[in-house]
Each structure stands twice: as C-alpha cells, then as structure tokens.
Amino acid sequence: MPWVLALLVFLPASAFAQQATPRLISDSPQYCAELSGRFAALEIEAPTHLRVLADEGRQLCAEGQTRSGIAKLRRALKEAQRGE
Amino acid sequence: MAAPAEDRDGWRDIRAYLKSAGFRFAALFAVLFLAAILGFALMLWWGTAGTLSRQLDDAIRADAIGLQEAWRGGGTAAVRDAIGERLAVDIDDHAIYLLMDGAGNRLAGNLDRWPGAAEAPGSWSGDMVRRDGVAVPARVYHLPLDQGHRLLIGRDATDREKLRSLLSEALLWSFAVAVAFALAGAAALRRALADRLRAAAATAGAIAAGDLSRRVPLSTQRDEFDQLGESMNAMLDRIDQLMIGIKGVSDSIAHDLRTPIARARMRLEHALLTAPDEESLRAAIETTVADLDGISRVFQALLRIAEAEAGARRAAFASFDLATVLTDAAEVYGALAEERGQQLETSWPEKLTMMGDRDMVLQAIANLLDNAVKFTPEGGTIRLRASAPARGKREIIVRDEGPGLAAEDRARAGERFFRADPSRALPGSGLGLSLVKAVAALHGGELRLGDGQAGAARPGLEARLILSSRA
Numbered sequence: 001m002p003w004v005l006a007l008l009v010f011l012p013a014s015a016f017a018q019q020a021t022p023r024l025i026s027d028s029p030q031y032c033a034e035l036s037g038r039f040a041a042l043e044i045e046a047p048t049h050l051r052v053l054a055d056e057g058r059q060l061c062a063e064g065q066t067r068s069g070i071a072k073l074r075r076a077l078k079e080a081q082r083g084e
Numbered sequence: 085m086a087a088p089a090e091d092r093d094g095w096r097d098i099r100a101y102l103k104s105a106g107f108r109f110a111a112l113f114a115v116l117f118l119a120a121i122l123g124f125a126l127m128l129w130w131g132t133a134g135t136l137s138r139q140l141d142d143a144i145r146a147d148a149i150g151l152q153e154a155w156r157g158g159g160t161a162a163v164r165d166a167i168g169e170r171l172a173v174d175i176d177d178h179a180i181y182l183l184m185d186g187a188g189n190r191l192a193g194n195l196d197r198w199p200g201a202a203e204a205p206g207s208w209s210g211d212m213v214r215r216d217g218v219a220v221p222a223r224v225y226h227l228p229l230d231q232g233h234r235l236l237i238g239r240d241a242t243d244r245e246k247l248r249s250l251l252s253e254a255l256l257w258s259f260a261v262a263v264a265f266a267l268a269g270a271a272a273l274r275r276a277l278a279d280r281l282r283a284a285a286a287t288a289g290a291i292a293a294g295d296l297s298r299r300v301p302l303s304t305q306r307d308e309f310d311q312l313g314e315s316m317n318a319m320l321d322r323i324d325q326l327m328i329g330i331k332g333v334s335d336s337i338a339h340d341l342r343t344p345i346a347r348a349r350m351r352l353e354h355a356l357l358t359a360p361d362e363e364s365l366r367a368a369i370e371t372t373v374a375d376l377d378g379i380s381r382v383f384q385a386l387l388r389i390a391e392a393e394a395g396a397r398r399a400a401f402a403s404f405d406l407a408t409v410l411t412d413a414a415e416v417y418g419a420l421a422e423e424r425g426q427q428l429e430t431s432w433p434e435k436l437t438m439m440g441d442r443d444m445v446l447q448a449i450a451n452l453l454d455n456a457v458k459f460t461p462e463g464g465t466i467r468l469r470a471s472a473p474a475r476g477k478r479e480i481i482v483r484d485e486g487p488g489l490a491a492e493d494r495a496r497a498g499e500r501f502f503r504a505d506p507s508r509a510l511p512g513s514g515l516g517l518s519l520v521k522a523v524a525a526l527h528g529g530e531l532r533l534g535d536g537q538a539g540a541a542r543p544g545l546e547a548r549l550i551l552s553s554r555a
Contacts, residue, residue: 020200021212021214022195022196023195023197023213023214023215024180024195024196024215025194026171026177026194027177027215027216034168067216074172074174074175074177077172078173081173
C-alpha cells in the first residue's frame with residue numbers, strides 16, 4: 001500500500017506547512033471590537049449615515065459575518081476621518 | 085538489403101532541403117515573425133503585469149518611508165499607532181503589517197508571525213499568507229529598525245497574480261497561434277520562392293544540355309525574379325552573339341589564312357623540287373619566311389582584338405596625355421607620308437588627358453593613319469585632328485583623300501578580315517579597323533566612318549574615333 005504511506009507522509013507535512021504559513025488576524029471578532037472602539041471616539045461628530053453604517057458593521061460582526069462587518073466599520077471610519 | 089540505401093537517400097534529401105535557400109529564407113521569416121511576436125508579448129507584459137508590480141512596490145516603499153519616519157519620531161508607540169490607523173481605513177483589506185521587537189515578540193500588525201522568506205533585513209519577497217484558511221500570495225518588505233526591532237510591510241498580491249495568470253494563458257495561446265502562422269507563412273514563402281525559381285532553373289538546365297535557344301519566361305509582375313530572368317536572358321543573348329562572332333572568326337581564319345599558308349607550302353615544295361641552285365632555294369625560303377611573318381602578324385592582331393573585346397586590359401587603365409600619343413604617331417606616319425609624297429596636317433590642344441590603355445589607343449591611331457597613308461594618292465593631304473568635344477569625351481579624326489568607302493562597305497568595315505573591293509589589290513589583312521572598333525568599345529566610345537568631302541569624285545574617308553576620357 002504505497003499510497004497509504006504517501007498519505008501518512010503527506011498529511012503531517014501539509015499540516016506543518018499550514019502552521020508555518022503566516023496568518024492574517026485582521027478578520028477576527030477582536031479586531032471588529034477594536035474598530036468599533038475607534039469609531040466610537042468619532043461617533044459624536046459623525047453624520048447619521050456613517051453612524052448607521054457603523055451600526056450595521058457591528059451587527060454583522062455580532063452575527064459572525066466578521067469580514068463584512070469589518071469592511072463596513074472601515075468605510076465608516078474612513079468617511080468619518082475624511083469629514084473631520 | 086535495399087533499406088539502408090533508401091535511408092541514405094532520404095537523409096540526403098532532408099539535408100539538401102535544410103540547406104536550400106528556400107528553407108533558409110522561410111526559416112528566417114519564421115524566426116523574425118516569432119521574434120516580433122515575442123517582443124510584442126514582452127512589451128504587453130511590461131506594460132500591464134509589470135506596471136502593476138511596480139505600483140505595488142511603490143506603495144509598499146512609500147508606506148515604509150512613512151513608518152520609518154514615525155519610528156524616528158515616536159518609536160514603538162508611534163509605529164503601533166500608525167499601523168493601527170492604516171489598517172483601520174484599509175477598505176480593500178490588502179495591507180499587511182507586522183512589528184516585532186528584538187526578542188521576537190509581536191508588537192503590532194495584522195500578521196500572526198514573521199514569514200520565513202523575509203528574514204534578511206532590507207529584503208523584498210513574495211510569500212504566501214493565509215486569509216480565512218486560504219493561502220494567498222503577498223508581496224512583503226523587511227524594514228530593519230533600531231534595537232533589534234523589525235517591521236514587515238506588505239500587500240496582498242492576489243489581483244496581480246490573477247492578472248499574471250490570465251495574461252500568461254492569453255500569451256501562451258497567442259504564441260501557439262503565432263507559431264502556427266509562422267510555420268504556415270514559412271512554408272508558403274518557400275513554395276513561392278521555389279515556384280518562381282523553377283522556370284529559371286529549367287532554362288539553365290536546358291541550356292546546360294545544349295539548347296542555347298531557351299530563354300527564362302518572364303511574368304507580368306516585373307519583380308526581382310523578372311529582373312534576374314531579364315539579366316539571364318541578356319547574358320544568354322550576349323553569349324549567343326559571342327558564339328556567332330567566334331564562329332565567324334573561325335570561318336574567317338580558316339578562309340583567309342588557308343590561302344597564304346597553302347601558298348607558302350607550295351613555294352617551299354616547288355623550290356625543293358625545282359630549285360636549280362642553293363641561291364634560288366634560299367630566295368624561296370626567305371619569301372616564305374616573310375609570308376609566315378605576315379601570318380604571325382595577323383594572329384597577333386587577332387589576339388589584340390580579342391583582348392580589347394574581352395575588356396581584359398581594363399585593369400591596366402591609367403591616366404595619360406593623348407596629345408603626346410598623337411605626337412608620337414604623327415612623327416612616325418609623317419615621315420612615311422613624306423616618303424610617299426603626301427602631307428600630314430595635324431591639329432590638337434596642347435594637353436588632352438584621359439584614362440585608358442595608352443598602347444591600345446596608339447595602336448588604333450596608327451591603324452587609322454596607316455590606312456590613310458595607304459589610300460591617299462601622291463601629293464595628297466592627310467589630316468589628323470583631336471579635340472575634347474564634350475566633358476569626358478575625346479575625339480580623334482583622321483581624314484584622307486583616298487577613294488573612300490561606299491555606304492554598304494562602311495557598315496561592314498569593322499568586321500574581321502573584311503576588305504572593300506578597291507583595297508584588295510593593296511597589302512593588308514582586313515583587321516585594322518576591327519582593332520580600332522574594339523579599342524573604341526574598350527574605352528566606352530565608338531568609331532564613325534564618313535566621307536571626307538561629300539559629293540567629290542574621290543570623297544576620301546573620315547574616321548572619327550570617339551573615346552570616353554573617364555573610361
């Protein structure tokens with residue numbers, strides 16, 4: 001059964017390679033919370049539509065759609081910074 | 085057992101095909117065509133994927149400069165803030181940062197660990213990073229900082245790699261199509277060349293087989309192949325004329341020299357059989373030697389004519405003064421004319437420089453003067469004149485007061501061994517004017533014959549030798 005041997009050799013190697021490859025961590029719920037905190041500092045002066053956008057982002061993060069939530073929060077932050 | 089011989093023939097055919105001009109032209113066409121396509125592909129690559137790569141590197145470089153300034157201004161805290169701000173507004177989610185201290189602790193950024201390929205400080209590398217569990221390509225730069233700190237700045241290169249992949253595939257297909265077109269074009273070119281040359285090759289083959297009447301057929305395209313065909317046909321016409329000329333000379337030699345040789349033989353035989361004493365025998369031998377000298381002179385003249393006609397002496401062309409040559413000739417023939425009670429009048433400029441074969445020109449002038457002296461009666465005048473009638477032209481005119489030449493005889497006067505009826509009684513070989521004509525042709529000129537005094541009872545002959553002074 002050479003293929004079984006090959007599988008035994010390949011699987012740990014693949015797992016090791018996955019571990020060795022650096023991972024992006026800016027799509028985590030923690031980062032979602034960090035962005036939410038950043039927007040909160042600007043929220044008082046931010047226009048309504050940006051506050052709505054940020055709320056939508058928070059909502060998506062809470063629902064587990066972290067990447068979409070982060071994207072909305074980033075847009076809200078960028079627009080708010082531009083308005084400052 | 086026949087198989088190896090067939091293999092050898094097949095191999096020989098392939099080698100002949102590869103060595104053929106048609107194949108080489110076709111191969112050159114294919115190579116140039118493919119080189120042009122390759123050049124186009126490289127330009128396209130440089131203008132698209134290359135531009136994208138350069139833009140990516142420029143963005144990373146600008147980012148690195150900004151963060152380095154932040155490091156100098158506020159150290160770790162400032163860089164951490166700057167990274168945080170940059171990541172917070174990175175809507176495209178392409179930016180990659182990682183700040184680590186000397187002990188290997190992660191201080192800021194969105195990457196969980198340092199990539200192995202970016203260990204060398206100041207290095208640029210293409211690495212893979214995982215996003216949502218999927219490995220994606222990234223372009224990163226390692227910026228070394230103080231106190232063992234180091235900063236990784238990068239961008240997600242997925243878009244660039246997608247474009248590269250699409251472009252590579254498109255170019256690969258384009259190249260495959262280009263190769264097919266190049267090969268088809270090369271084959272068509274080879275066939276067209278072979279078709280155009282076939283007629284010329286067939287004509288050359290027929291001529292080699294002895295059919296000198298064949299000529300290369302010409303198309304209506306008037307292209308280079310037709311020009312080659314025209315040149316070949318002109319060459320063949322010339323060869324034809326030369327063959328006719330050679331045949332004529334051979335006939336003339338056989339006809340005109342047979343008589344004096346037979347006469348010499350007869351004289352010797354007669355003397356051998358009938359000479360009463362040694363004195364008579366010696367006289368017969370002396371006469372025969374004189375006859376044979378005459379035959380030898382005829383051969384020499386024929387050789388000189390052949391030499392002039394072949395243009396073999398053109399290599400010996402040099403600048404000389406025609407006036408000096410005329411003076412030399414006039415000196416010799418002036419004395420001869422005086423002996424015969426004739427007068428030689430001369431006229432030419434002080435200097436008449438020209439390029440050419442001095443000896444040949446002198447021989448031609450001498451032949452004309454010789455004829456004039458021969459045909460002018462006692463008390464008559466011979467005129468020798470020369471001038472430069474136009475730029476690059478020299479004209480020598482010899483006019484006598486002899487019987488002249490009838491118009492039909494003038495047309496044949498340059499033919500070898502031709503002698504007009506009135507001159508048959510006088511000594512001569514009929515080669516003098518042939519040589520003059522050949523010398524004129526050698527010097528890019530001509531010999532014109534006309535009446536010395538039109539309408540007179542004895543019109544005389546005017547020989548006008550026109551030469552090119554630049555040769």
